Amino acid sequence: MKKIYAFLLALSFPALAEIKVLKNFTLIDGTGNPAVAEAAMTIENGKITRIGSAARMPVPPGAQVIDLTGKYVMPGLINLHGHVGNTVDMAQNAKFFTRENVEKNLRTYASYGVTTVLSLGTDLDLIFQIREEQRKARPTYTRVFTAGHGFTIKGGVGGTPPGTFNPEDVAEIPADMKQLAKDKVDIVKMWVDDGLGKRKKMPPEMSKAIIDSAHKHHLRVAAHIFYLADAQQLADDGVDAFAHSVRDQPVSDALIDSMKKHGTWQEAATLTREASVFIYAKPPEFLNDPFFTRGVSPAVIATLNDPAYQKKIAADPDFPKYPGFLEMAKKNLKRLADAGIPYGMGTDSGPPGRFPGFFEQWEMELMVEAGLTPSQVITAATRNGADFLREKELGTLEPGKWADLIVLTNDPRANIRNTRSIEAVYIAGNQVAP
Numbered sequence: 001m002k003k004i005y006a007f008l009l010a011l012s013f014p015a016l017a018e019i020k021v022l023k024n025f026t027l028i029d030g031t032g033n034p035a036v037a038e039a040a041m042t043i044e045n046g047k048i049t050r051i052g053s054a055a056r057m058p059v060p061p062g063a064q065v066i067d068l069t070g071k072y073v074m075p076g077l078i079n080l081h082g083h084v085g086n087t088v089d090m091a092q093n094a095k096f097f098t099r100e101n102v103e104k105n106l107r108t109y110a111s112y113g114v115t116t117v118l119s120l121g122t123d124l125d126l127i128f129q130i131r132e133e134q135r136k137a138r139p140t141y142t143r144v145f146t147a148g149h150g151f152t153i154k155g156g157v158g159g160t161p162p163g164t165f166n167p168e169d170v171a172e173i174p175a176d177m178k179q180l181a182k183d184k185v186d187i188v189k190m191w192v193d194d195g196l197g198k199r200k201k202m203p204p205e206m207s208k209a210i211i212d213s214a215h216k217h218h219l220r221v222a223a224h225i226f227y228l229a230d231a232q233q234l235a236d237d238g239v240d241a242f243a244h245s246v247r248d249q250p251v252s253d254a255l256i257d258s259m260k261k262h263g264t265w266q267e268a269a270t271l272t273r274e275a276s277v278f279i280y281a282k283p284p285e286f287l288n289d290p291f292f293t294r295g296v297s298p299a300v301i302a303t304l305n306d307p308a309y310q311k312k313i314a315a316d317p318d319f320p321k322y323p324g325f326l327e328m329a330k331k332n333l334k335r336l337a338d339a340g341i342p343y344g345m346g347t348d349s350g351p352p353g354r355f356p357g358f359f360e361q362w363e364m365e366l367m368v369e370a371g372l373t374p375s376q377v378i379t380a381a382t383r384n385g386a387d388f389l390r391e392k393e394l395g396t397l398e399p400g401k402w403a404d405l406i407v408l409t410n411d412p413r414a415n416i417r418n419t420r421s422i423e424a425v426y427i428a429g430n431q432v433a434p
Contacts (some may be wrong), residue, residue, distance in 0.1 A: 017044050020403075020429060023054040025068035028413065030075040030382035030396035032375065035413065041073070043403040046138045046429035050399060071423060072411055074378060075397050076115025076404035078385025079360050081243050081268040081346030084119045084144065085127070086162050089299040090352040094162030097124045102144075105356050108295050109142040111433040112357025113425050115404040116143040116385065116394060118346070120222065120243060121150020121189030122163040128183055138428035143404075145389055147222070148180055150189035151210055155200040157193040157224070170209045177210070181217035186389065188214045189243065191224040192234060196318055201230075208237045222267055228252065235259050241267035241388070243346070245329035247274065256339045265388055268346025269333040271366035272359045274326035280304055280353060281314040291420055292358050300355075330370035337372060344388050345381035364416050374416040403429040 020043040027039035029051075040057035042050040050057065059065060085102040086092050109117055119127065127146045134143055150164045151173075165176045180188060190210050194201035207223070211234075214221045220240035225231045228246045235258035242264065246255070258264070286292040287304055303309050313319070337343055345367065349359040360381075367377045386395020393401050405426045410418035425433040 018046075018429070019044050019060050019063040021057065021059050021063045021065045022068055022073065023057065023065065025054075025071045025073045025407070026411070027051065027397065028072060028074040028378065029398060030379060031398070032379045032383070035072075039073070041397070041403070043429040046403060047393075048397060048399050048401050048403050051397065068407060068423075070409075072408040072418075073397070074406055074408065074412060074419075075382040075395060076406055076425065076427065077113050077360055077364075077381045077419075078116040078118075078344065078389070078395060079109070079114050079346055079349065080118045080344040080385055080388055081120050081270055081348050082109075082117040082356065083122045083348070083350030084117065084356075085124075085350075086122055087350060087352055089297050090303045092162070092352055094124065097126065097162065099126060099130065102126065102130060103141060105350065106142040106144060107432075108356045109360075110357075110425055110427060112295065112361055113406040113419065113422055113433075114142055114357055114360045115406075115425065115427050116145065116389070116391075117356075118145040118186065118389065119147065119350075120187075120348075121147045121191075122161045122350075123148055124163050125183075138430065140427070140430065140432060142427070143394075145186040147187050147189040148183050148185040149176070150191065151176070151202075152191040153200055153202050153206070156202060157191050157195045157199050161191075167206065170206055173206070173209050173213050177213040177217055177219070180214075181219060185219065187241070188219050188221045189224070190221060192230050193224055193226045196226075196321075204233055204237075207234060207239075211237050211239055228255065231255055232258065235262055235264050238262050239264055241265040243267050243270070244273070244348070245269045245271075245332050247325040247328050247332075249328070251332045251335055256336065256341065259336075259341050260339075264341075266333065266336045266341050266343040267388060268344055268348070269329055269367065269370070270346055270348045270363075271326060271329055271333070271370070272363045273348035273354060274322065274329050275362075275366070276353050276359075277316075278313065278319060278322040278326075281310050281319070283310070286358070286362075291361075292355070295357050296355055330366065333367065334371040337376065342384060342387070343380055344385045345377070361420055364419060368416045374413050377416055378412060378419075402427075 023040040027036040040054040084105045085097040222241040222243045347359040347363045349356045383395045407423040409421035412418040
């Protein structure tokens with residue numbers, strides 16, 4: 001009898017919703033609209049249900065009220081170019097791709113305000129299980145999107161990175177693409193580069209076959225590129241995105257026209273990636289910055305302080321060229337942005353020396369150095385990222401969307417480095433950091 005009564009009681013009084021009300025903050029919603037002072041936000045079961053004036057916002061019975069007087073609230077950052085799970089300290093190996101290491105990376109991203117990351121082409125099959133678990137529930141660490149196994153060629157850039165397909169013939173591509181379609185990857189990744197002449201480059205007939213095969217499965221393709229000529233060929237062939245900047249020379253009007261014609265994104269400029277190949281020739285300024293050191297191991301600090309490691313970096317025969325490549329990437333980002341090409345924020349973080357979370361914060365600073373305004377960069381790293389992922393419930397802080405957000409002490413519109421003044425990070429309405 002007691003069991004029947006309890007069952008009837010449960011039917012009559014369903015579980016109360018989890019409700020939070022954030023109030024008295026300045027809202028930067030990610031849409032590009034002006035900020036709203038003295039704002040309030042109601043979050044129910046992880047999603048935003050109402051945004052309005054703190055003075056007029058009703059507080060539902062039983063709601064948790066969080067007073068954020070004097071704080072700034074913006075959407076969580078979206079990194080459109082990362083690599084999760086393959087690195088421990090300063091070593092990269094497919095054997096490191098474990099649940100423990102992937103989740104550690106995603107929690108590190110979250111602690112820096114990066115609430116979504118697109119992992120581009122070096123993932124093992126475990127990533128699909130983790131992604132599925134997140135999508136069936138409310139994630140407790142950074143949301144992961146994935147390209148699964150990317151396409152490179154034997155002897156190509158990166159030396160066939162872990163988790164990649166390495167076709168030797170165009171005829172192999174349809175079967176590989178069928179597997180990616182079955183896995184429901186969020187995008188297809190390919191590498192088209194020769195590492196400044198040191199490696200084999202994927203031939204144009206193969207990259208075109210990848211694009212055509214992906215499009216038959218309604219999948220989009222992002223390409224790792226370096227040279228303007230390759231970017232032009234790929235844009236003309238209908239590639240959907242560039243995962244890096246053109247770095248050998250200024251982008252041309254012809255490339256811009258082709259990108260507009262085919263809807264090609266500058267998915268990520270990866271300015272920090274360019275800095276990472278030369279900055280460690282001497283101890284970088286951030287090496288003693290607690291904002292950096294909290295996200296890395298003592299072994300990383302020791303390596304970066306090691307004169308032998310610094311000497312190795314400086315001994316690269318191409319070392320003198322690298323700062324120029326960074327400056328070219330900056331100029332090309334600004335040119336494409338001014339031309340109306342859609343762009344997001346991405347870093348290529350994850351491999352050794354490219355540190356998850358910190359690099360996304362640094363990337364935004366470099367984007368401002370490239371000539372973009374802080375507001376443009378914030379929009380690129382939030383709304384634009386969600387637009388690229390085709391995720392309608394992420395990227396901005398509006399009713400109906402997930403409450404993935406950062407609480408800041410200082411105004412990021414005044415200085416983009418203020419995105420580092422993190423008070424709290426929420427994913428799906430729950431505080432996940434600090």
